[in-house]
Amino acid sequence: MTYGPAPLDALSALLGARCATGESVLDQHGRDEGYTSPARPEAVLFPESTAEVSEILRLCHAARCPVIPFGVGSSLEGHVVPAHGGVALDMMRMNKVLAVNDADLDAVAQPGVTRTELNARLRDTGLMFTVDPGADASLGGMAATRASGTNTVRYGTIRDNILALEVVLADGRVIRTGSRARKSATGYDLTRLMIGSEGTLGVITELTVKLWGIPEKISSAVCGFPTVEAAVDTVILAIQSGLPMARIELLDEVQMGGMNLYNPDMQLAEVPTLFLEFHGTEAGVAEQVESFREIAEEMGGSDFAWATKMEERNRLWKARHDAYYAGKALRPGAEGMVTDTCVPISALAEAIRRTKERIAASGLIAPLVGHVGDGNFHLLILVDPADPGDVERGKRLAGEVNEIALSLGGTVSGEHGVGTGKLRYLEAEHGAAYAVMAELKQALDPRGILNPGKLVTV
Amino acid sequence: MTYGPAPLDALSALLGARCATGESVLDQHGRDEGYTSPARPEAVLFPESTAEVSEILRLCHAARCPVIPFGVGSSLEGHVVPAHGGVALDMMRMNKVLAVNDADLDAVAQPGVTRTELNARLRDTGLMFTVDPGADASLGGMAATRASGTNTVRYGTIRDNILALEVVLADGRVIRTGSRARKSATGYDLTRLMIGSEGTLGVITELTVKLWGIPEKISSAVCGFPTVEAAVDTVILAIQSGLPMARIELLDEVQMGGMNLYNPDMQLAEVPTLFLEFHGTEAGVAEQVESFREIAEEMGGSDFAWATKMEERNRLWKARHDAYYAGKALRPGAEGMVTDTCVPISALAEAIRRTKERIAASGLIAPLVGHVGDGNFHLLILVDPADPGDVERGKRLAGEVNEIALSLGGTVSGEHGVGTGKLRYLEAEHGAAYAVMAELKQALDPRGILNPGKLVTV
Numbered sequence: 001m002t003y004g005p006a007p008l009d010a011l012s013a014l015l016g017a018r019c020a021t022g023e024s025v026l027d028q029h030g031r032d033e034g035y036t037s038p039a040r041p042e043a044v045l046f047p048e049s050t051a052e053v054s055e056i057l058r059l060c061h062a063a064r065c066p067v068i069p070f071g072v073g074s075s076l077e078g079h080v081v082p083a084h085g086g087v088a089l090d091m092m093r094m095n096k097v098l099a100v101n102d103a104d105l106d107a108v109a110q111p112g113v114t115r116t117e118l119n120a121r122l123r124d125t126g127l128m129f130t131v132d133p134g135a136d137a138s139l140g141g142m143a144a145t146r147a148s149g150t151n152t153v154r155y156g157t158i159r160d161n162i163l164a165l166e167v168v169l170a171d172g173r174v175i176r177t178g179s180r181a182r183k184s185a186t187g188y189d190l191t192r193l194m195i196g197s198e199g200t201l202g203v204i205t206e207l208t209v210k211l212w213g214i215p216e217k218i219s220s221a222v223c224g225f226p227t228v229e230a231a232v233d234t235v236i237l238a239i240q241s242g243l244p245m246a247r248i249e250l251l252d253e254v255q256m257g258g259m260n261l262y263n264p265d266m267q268l269a270e271v272p273t274l275f276l277e278f279h280g281t282e283a284g285v286a287e288q289v290e291s292f293r294e295i296a297e298e299m300g301g302s303d304f305a306w307a308t309k310m311e312e313r314n315r316l317w318k319a320r321h322d323a324y325y326a327g328k329a330l331r332p333g334a335e336g337m338v339t340d341t342c343v344p345i346s347a348l349a350e351a352i353r354r355t356k357e358r359i360a361a362s363g364l365i366a367p368l369v370g371h372v373g374d375g376n377f378h379l380l381i382l383v384d385p386a387d388p389g390d391v392e393r394g395k396r397l398a399g400e401v402n403e404i405a406l407s408l409g410g411t412v413s414g415e416h417g418v419g420t421g422k423l424r425y426l427e428a429e430h431g432a433a434y435a436v437m438a439e440l441k442q443a444l445d446p447r448g449i450l451n452p453g454k455l456v457t458v
Numbered sequence: 459m460t461y462g463p464a465p466l467d468a469l470s471a472l473l474g475a476r477c478a479t480g481e482s483v484l485d486q487h488g489r490d491e492g493y494t495s496p497a498r499p500e501a502v503l504f505p506e507s508t509a510e511v512s513e514i515l516r517l518c519h520a521a522r523c524p525v526i527p528f529g530v531g532s533s534l535e536g537h538v539v540p541a542h543g544g545v546a547l548d549m550m551r552m553n554k555v556l557a558v559n560d561a562d563l564d565a566v567a568q569p570g571v572t573r574t575e576l577n578a579r580l581r582d583t584g585l586m587f588t589v590d591p592g593a594d595a596s597l598g599g600m601a602a603t604r605a606s607g608t609n610t611v612r613y614g615t616i617r618d619n620i621l622a623l624e625v626v627l628a629d630g631r632v633i634r635t636g637s638r639a640r641k642s643a644t645g646y647d648l649t650r651l652m653i654g655s656e657g658t659l660g661v662i663t664e665l666t667v668k669l670w671g672i673p674e675k676i677s678s679a680v681c682g683f684p685t686v687e688a689a690v691d692t693v694i695l696a697i698q699s700g701l702p703m704a705r706i707e708l709l710d711e712v713q714m715g716g717m718n719l720y721n722p723d724m725q726l727a728e729v730p731t732l733f734l735e736f737h738g739t740e741a742g743v744a745e746q747v748e749s750f751r752e753i754a755e756e757m758g759g760s761d762f763a764w765a766t767k768m769e770e771r772n773r774l775w776k777a778r779h780d781a782y783y784a785g786k787a788l789r790p791g792a793e794g795m796v797t798d799t800c801v802p803i804s805a806l807a808e809a810i811r812r813t814k815e816r817i818a819a820s821g822l823i824a825p826l827v828g829h830v831g832d833g834n835f836h837l838l839i840l841v842d843p844a845d846p847g848d849v850e851r852g853k854r855l856a857g858e859v860n861e862i863a864l865s866l867g868g869t870v871s872g873e874h875g876v877g878t879g880k881l882r883y884l885e886a887e888h889g890a891a892y893a894v895m896a897e898l899k900q901a902l903d904p905r906g907i908l909n910p911g912k913l914v915t916v
Contacts, residue, residue, distance in 0.1 A: 101802070185603055185605070186871045195647065344559070346562045414642060415641065430633075430634075431634060433633040
């Protein structure tokens with residue numbers, strides 16, 4: 001694919017000062033939070049409407065200029081790095097919640113609305129938007145990377161929580177996919193095709209998302225275990241017994257050490273620990289808690305600490321959401337390489353056992369945090385960026401963890417996506433299907449201008 | 459698109475007697491259960507392996523011969539009618555359950571396994587496959603048409619219940635989409651692209667489906683209401699209050715009359731009636747039942763009849779699943795035209811009110827049955843096939859019902875699909891996105907041999 005320069009005159013005429021080329025704004029849009037080398041875009045565009053996005057795409061399509069959609073920049077695999085130049089399309093000024101349909105349990109929002117902004121807007125409705133990655137990501141970014149979070153085990157990933165999209169295609173055409181009806185059997189599932197496409201098939205300009213009733217009763221807890229195996233076996237048994245847990249998260253003893261460093265007022269035992277949450281009616285939650293406690297105690301779990309008041313729960317989950325920063329506290333100055341493998345739940349204990357072996361062999365510090373109810377867990381591999389040997393060891397360890405997941409029938413990314421960081425595994429993971437993805441990319445974006453170099457190679 | 463004749467010599471050499479051209483087998487594969495004119499295929503092929511399907515596609519691709527996948531033939535929109543000739547690919551000899559992974563709550567099966575066969579195989583595991591259209595459809599057919607059924611409101615459609623597929627593409631390439639991991643953020647969602655594609659993008663040769671634990675306690679009920687509005691308002695309130703009902707189905711007073719004719723030993727009041735089911739723990743179900751009863755009684759619901767024993771429940775749901783035949787009993791000798799609209803739940807009462815007005819204006823008998831928890835309902839419009847005026851009135855009524863759904867932000871098909879019967883509405887429903895579907899079809903099946911004339915027009 002050969003690309004042309006950005007049509008800056010036309011873009012400036014369209015957007016005025018919202019076509020920005022200042023040094024700092026280019027730098028801000030040349031990297032994400034991952035471990036990918038940054039690269040500057042030629043310009044950063046700040047559209048305020050679908051019509052503007054459409055016109056931008058039309059201009060860039062004609063000029064064969066790459067367009068890289070940008071949300072809050074919290075992706076971890078280099079998704080937003082302009083690998084082939086072009087313009088960054090910062091969607092954060094399209095940040096209106098357009099409708100909250102209480103009666104239908106859905107909301108319509110622009111892509112620059114973040115998950116906490118949407119939930120703030122829902123205050124007083126008794127409803128919630130559930131998908132909660134660690135970062136306060138934008139809805140558009142979450143959809144583009146097929147994000148999930150801590151309560152996916154109960155409420156699903158963003159894939160399951162989007163009813164409809166408005167999307168601008170590579171050539172500027174605007175389409176609407178899906179509808180507010182809860183199901184449909186008419187036509188190809190373009191909504192799901194766009195979700196997880198990482199800006200390579202279209203630019204999302206509007207989302208209709210599912211909302212859920214805030215449960216009558218919520219109870220959270222932490223529970224320590226003698227070994228990671230015991231904690232994982234507890235999770236597996238709880239899932240298999242059909243317990244409808246809202247959250248079940250594992251933090252290993254290394255990560256718990258980081259938590260105590262990062263939150264000095266929250267001293268928890270530095271043992272493998274499950275963070276849990278149960279949603280339901282008063283009686284339903286009591287039943288779930290009792291069933292879970294029986295399973296956990298059988299596996300050696302102890303020191304249950306319960307939080308039912310909202311402030312206590314918020315404190316607990318704030319701590320969990322800060323895990324990335326807490327992990328980093330274990331090696332000040334280090335950079336974190338984050339892995340994101342996901343395996344069938346029956347293979348989870350084996351995946352973690354083999355992973356821990358590889359960590360030990362690497363000599364690195366690598367705390368483990370996992371959405372273990374989904375079979376998904378992360379390592380935060382801490383490396384000194386100034387030490388090439390360290391970086392090399394980190395990359396090798398990440399590679400070994402990915403190979404372990406693939407050998408157990410899993411995936412190299414449960415929720416962070418591909419970007420450029422995981423490109424090299426996609427052929428191994430998808431086999432002949434990977435070529436089909438390239439054929440679809442070719443069909444919808446024949447000039448390859450949409451976020452080139454990510455997810456597919458064409 | 460121009461098509462060639464079936465490469466019968468090569469197909470016969472490959473399949474022997476499993477390449478059949480007898481009159482009756484051609485007739486059986488020239489129609490479905492819908493109101494579409496039949497057309498014979500040139501031959502019916504009965505592959506027994508993915509390798510055979512791949513070779514068949516390779517041969518037919520070279521010969522530009524249409525291939526129409528065929529399951530049990532229970533589709534309702536002409537999906538399996540060979541509109542442009544070619545061969546029917548009867549998948550029912552690929553009918554093995556390949557694995558039941560209790561620990562992961564999934565199963566791997568070939569496409570010719572039916573839903574009741576899969577559930578029979580699961581007996582003694584404590585697990586169930588939930589998707590239950592009226593017919594005992596094949597898994598492959600259900601996936602191809604994005605089927606759902608009576609418990610979608612709780613467990614989702616087949617879209618939500620498939621983890622992975624094996625698919626043979628138009629040119630014979632075999633791909634695997636997805637994995638047994640519960641989530642992944644790597645690559646385009648080819649699984650969802652194939653689900654609902656009605657055999658136009660590939661032939662499904664293996665499915666990995668989600669299983670669910672059979673709940674500890676199941677309670678079913680029927681409850682009569684003074685008006686359809688009161689029943690619908692009860693459903694809407696129950697959904698909005700977050701009651702996790704497993705099934706909530708509406709049968710109007712006309713349909714209840716048919717039920718009594720068809721099941722003479724099951725005399726129920728001929729009033730708008732909800733068929734309900736609650737799943738959970740003993741205490742959880744008791745809570746749900748109580749909450750529902752409060753809502754229903756406020757709306758004038760009465761005469762609750764509860765069934766907790768398995769035989770009673772089976773009898774109740776057998777009656778519900780027989781609704782199509784029961785409806786037909788209202789006008790012996792009539793043919794049924796089935797509508798399948800789905801709207802946002804807040805628009806359901808209005809959709810049904812307008813629909814009932816149109817039924818009255820048509821002078822036809824058209825019982826109403828609905829998966830109203832999803833906003834989806836069916837009319838069975840009964841027409842005398844020998845009376846052209848009657849047929850014309852039926853088609854007009856069906857068209858009006860579809861227009862009502864579209865005007866309320868809904869879809870012309872909640873679960874039956876497009877086939878040829880709904881083709882004319884897709885442009886109106888999807889707008890510019892419909893052209894994108896054709897572009898995807900063109901990319902994956904450039905010779906247009908896969909079930910041509912259905913879903914997209916290229």
